[in-house]
Amino acid sequence: xxxxxxxxxxxxxxxxxxxxxxxxxxxxxxxxxxxxxxxxxxxxxxxxxxxxxxxxxxxxxxxxxxxxxxxxxxxxxxxxxxxxxxxxxxxxxxxxxxxxxxxxxxxxxxxxxxxxxxxxxxxxxxxxxxxxxxxxxxxxxxxxxxxxxxxxx
Amino acid sequence: xxxxxxxxxxxxxxxxxxxxxxxxxxxxxxxxxxxxxxxxxxxxxxxxxxxxxxxxxxxxxxxxxxxxxxxxxxxxxxxxxxxxxxxxxxxxxxxxxxxxxxxxxxxxxxxxxxxxxxxxxxxxxxxxxxxxxxxxxxxxxxxxxxxxxxxxx
DNA sequence: TCAATCTTGATTAGATAGGTCAGGTATGTT
DNA sequence: AACATACCTGACCTATCTAATCAAGATTGA
Numbered sequence: 001x002x003x004x005x006x007x008x009x010x011x012x013x014x015x016x017x018x019x020x021x022x023x024x025x026x027x028x029x030x031x032x033x034x035x036x037x038x039x040x041x042x043x044x045x046x047x048x049x050x051x052x053x054x055x056x057x058x059x060x061x062x063x064x065x066x067x068x069x070x071x072x073x074x075x076x077x078x079x080x081x082x083x084x085x086x087x088x089x090x091x092x093x094x095x096x097x098x099x100x101x102x103x104x105x106x107x108x109x110x111x112x113x114x115x116x117x118x119x120x121x122x123x124x125x126x127x128x129x130x131x132x133x134x135x136x137x138x139x140x141x142x143x144x145x146x147x148x149x150x151x152x153x
Numbered sequence: 154x155x156x157x158x159x160x161x162x163x164x165x166x167x168x169x170x171x172x173x174x175x176x177x178x179x180x181x182x183x184x185x186x187x188x189x190x191x192x193x194x195x196x197x198x199x200x201x202x203x204x205x206x207x208x209x210x211x212x213x214x215x216x217x218x219x220x221x222x223x224x225x226x227x228x229x230x231x232x233x234x235x236x237x238x239x240x241x242x243x244x245x246x247x248x249x250x251x252x253x254x255x256x257x258x259x260x261x262x263x264x265x266x267x268x269x270x271x272x273x274x275x276x277x278x279x280x281x282x283x284x285x286x287x288x289x290x291x292x293x294x295x296x297x298x299x300x301x302x303x304x305x306x
Numbered sequence: 307t308c309a310a311t312c313t314t315g316a317t318t319a320g321a322t323a324g325g326t327c328a329g330g331t332a333t334g335t336t
Numbered sequence: 337a338a339c340a341t342a343c344c345t346g347a348c349c350t351a352t353c354t355a356a357t358c359a360a361g362a363t364t365g366a
Contacts, residue, residue: 001241003243121278215309
């Protein structure tokens with residue numbers, strides 16, 4: 001139901017590594033692979049997805065490498081997750097629709113809203129944790145997401 | 154990352170059906186299969202898991218069937234999910250551990266707490282939605298889960 | 307007894323996740 | 337210019353998991 005896949009885990013670690021790098025110094029994929037013990041080719045693949053999402057910049061050729069596109073405080077875990085994990089919050093209807101075009105419980109019962117709301121909660125949670133906080137864990141995130149529970153369904 | 158699988162979706166629908174049944178009337182697996190358009194044998198399998206979790210009771214033989222073990226207001230979606238979805242919140246460490254026994258980011262950075270907290274978050278959310286509310290969607294759940302955000306990491 | 311119905315556990319087909327591979331393109335250094 | 341370094345692209349493979357099926361049995365009501 002809730003599962004942190006390897007690509008999400010690795011992407012987060014790579015981003016933390018880059019964030020920890022002094023000023024705008026670059027790190028090569030090779031080096032990151034060694035540091036995090038993630039398969040070399042897989043690192044490439046993940047970094048490309050992060051680059052296409054605009055989270056990292058690359059420089060090719062000798063002495064090339066990667067660096068963050070934004071300040072760590074402006075990069076959320078939510079963006080990282082969405083960059084590498086295409087179908088993060090999978091739609092529920094119309095998967096498993098009860099025969100016809102719409103869910104058999106589409107009116108009169110509240111199953112769907114429960115899943116939808118759960119998805120929104122998870123998404124908002126992740127959008128409220130920044131890379132900067134991962135470097136300084138003591139900051140905490142909970143204070144900033146309290147507002148999520150202010151609205152009624 | 155977050156995915157409502159068929160077993161969770163079906164189990165929830167079946168439980169809602171049973172909850173909607175007047176007093177303690179039973180419904181056969183056959184009937185539920187037809188009502189929800191879920192494969193007959195699959196309904197069996199799911200109902201057994203719900204039974205072993207103590208959420209439904211069964212009566213065998215002719216005129217047999219299933220009914221809820223508890224009042225709808227005392228059955229949470231969390232319990233349903235845990236009943237049918239064995240590894241709901243999968244551990245992250247030590248999957249993908251960076252080579253040695255412990256995660257390379259095990260101290261000094263806050264990756265793991267983010268996932269752990271997310272898991273707790275989802276779990277608590279689901280534990281605060283009851284079957285009774287699914288029958289009367291207007292009640293809403295958000296008010297009751299506000300406290301989840303009171304504690305700091 | 308017989309039919310309805312739950313019970314158990316094994317098995318299978320398809321999808322997905324995780325990782326690999328082969329080739330290409332750009333850039334710094336000599 | 338040549339070469340090594342390093343990013344770039346997309347196809348490919350494979351083990352695991354999900355969803356569903358199947359087969360055989362055990363209870364119970366009429």
